[in-house]
Amino acid sequence: MISTKVPMLAALAALALSTLPAQAQTTFGTSCAGASGVTPTLSVSGVVQSGQPWTLEVTAPGGIGFGYLLVGFSNTTASALGGVPLPFDLGTLFTDPLWSGCDLTIDPNFLTLPYTFDPNANGGLWTKNFQGFSGGQLYVQAINIDADFVTRIAGVSQGMIVGGGDSQLIPGMKLIPPGTFEMGSNAPGGDPYYGQAIEQPVHSVTISYPFWMGQREVTQAEYEALTGLNPSASVGPNRPVERVSWNEARAYCLSLTAFESAAGNLPAGYEYRLPTEAEWEYACRAGTTTEYNVGIALSCAQAFFQFPKTNQFPSCGNPSGTANVGSYAPNAWGLFDMHGNVHEWCLDSFTWYSAGDVTDPFVTGWADRVYRGGTWFNQASDCRSAARNGWSSTGLSNGIGFRVVLAPVLVPVP
Structure with missing residues (x-):
């Protein structure tokens, strides 16, 4: 099923930020x-x-x-x-x-x-x-x-x-303004982008509410501080946590919401959760329309991945495993590692796009969940802003982690 939220508050000034x-x-x-x-x-x-x-x-x-x-x-x-x-x-x-x-x-x-x-x-x-x-x-x-x-x-x-004005500041997060963008890609199926039909049709998406997104992927130190666990294969406190399922990532967000709610730190109607797929791509693009938020190509100096050319050497020569979060320059909205390092779980179910313009899309009701962004062992074409894939909500991989958003409450169907 596809549900579309009623447009949220137009400005952060209307939010009840009791202790910010x-x-x-x-x-x-x-x-x-x-x-x-x-x-x-x-x-x-x-x-x-x-x-x-x-x-x-x-x-x-x-x-x-x-x-x-x-x-x-x-x-x-x-x-x-x-x-x-x-x-x-x-x-x-x-x-x-x-x-x-x-x-x-x-x-x-x-x-x-x-x-x-x-x-x-x-x-x-x-x-x-x-x-x-x-x-x-x-x-x-x-x-x-x-x-x-x-x-x-x-x-x-x-x-x-x-x-400025409505821009409430939350450490480690960036305020993402409302806006409209073209979601998806018409990139051809061959070299260099290897576009997929699952990225089509390109359609206009409006995000009607402001939300905050984590500047970085959730680190192992952050995950362990809240859960007491560190399931990661590439161990390091400032590396992204990985080998977490969609279910576990969502449980982390629920725990964070409960903790911050008890402290009185949540705006009314907002929660910490995984980003919707539309929120993720909108924030990744940061106003860009090219295949990457850095332009038409992705270089080894711009993100942590392995192959600039699909399945071809030379590679970027990166060591096996993840890099510390924030090791590369952020995008125009101050978000790090939107390309490469680890894939990131999104809240939505994984299925085909619907044609036509849409506001605040949130897709739920199917078994597989979306992940985005590319990994440390991927090729550049897998790291594109529009590249998408899906997996079981219980799936574990040393190439999948997540980041959180503070955004309007959404409840996915199990």
Whole structure:
């Protein structure tokens, strides 16, 4: 049977996120104190949500020098806040032998909007007022620099991410916005893609609700912490858990849901579960329409798999077994290993696609379950965004693991 959910809430602002940060902020990286000053700290005053003003505070009480606040953006325009170029080369500053050695953790691509602040003024407090923004994420980090602007870093703050408006932040997960994409592939059956009829017809799919997806496949450490077990063949705490059946992966999600629900951390109507097949492909593609989310081909440097050419050498030369999750660059939505490493279970039953446009598809009622993504021992053609296969819900393989989503509640038919 095929069931289609009633369209869910249009915006995360309507969700009951009882214990998630109301200000939608999180820190990352480490701070450090330099040779001659005080490490700046970052904080937010006010609720960061659509249409509501909020204030970013940078504090370096009694600090020396003249600091810079580095601001970067994701999913919004870099011109929104204005700014001026840095008057010096950061690379030169960060080779200063008197600097204690912490990292500039903000994405270097976004080092275009610095704001000056004086740590000696106003008790070391500098503020910047913002209007509420309705989407995306703002990345900030402060550097306290001695007055010569050249050779002395007095301190570097932690990085901080501020979620724009409805973008509630959950560690280890990425918010996937609603949208429409073309699901499936018309790739020919021969070299290089070896497309399959089961990937057809290509059809328009709309995901009407926002959801969060795990940035990485569930690791062995995460699985063992919740279940007390590690069934994996390629053992390592940061490797993906594998040799888990669909039933076991779903049981993990149910346990995680129960744990987070008891802590009051779940939005109303949402649960931790396996992604639907449509959610998985939508998130894997991240707006792309090519056979891979990196383009028309997949190279050995872009994912953990074995054969760039189907059943042909040379191979990628990867060792037997899985790699640590996140070892390769993420896709445009910040998701790692959507191609290769391990196949990933999806919530749906495995059967043929129906023709025609569909909203929020969820297919259930058949015995075999979908898995996606390709493995460490596969060829590139098996790792395509649209490639799909199915197996028994009790099947075990050293090439199948899973990742979780936080998404609207769905109940598959056993």
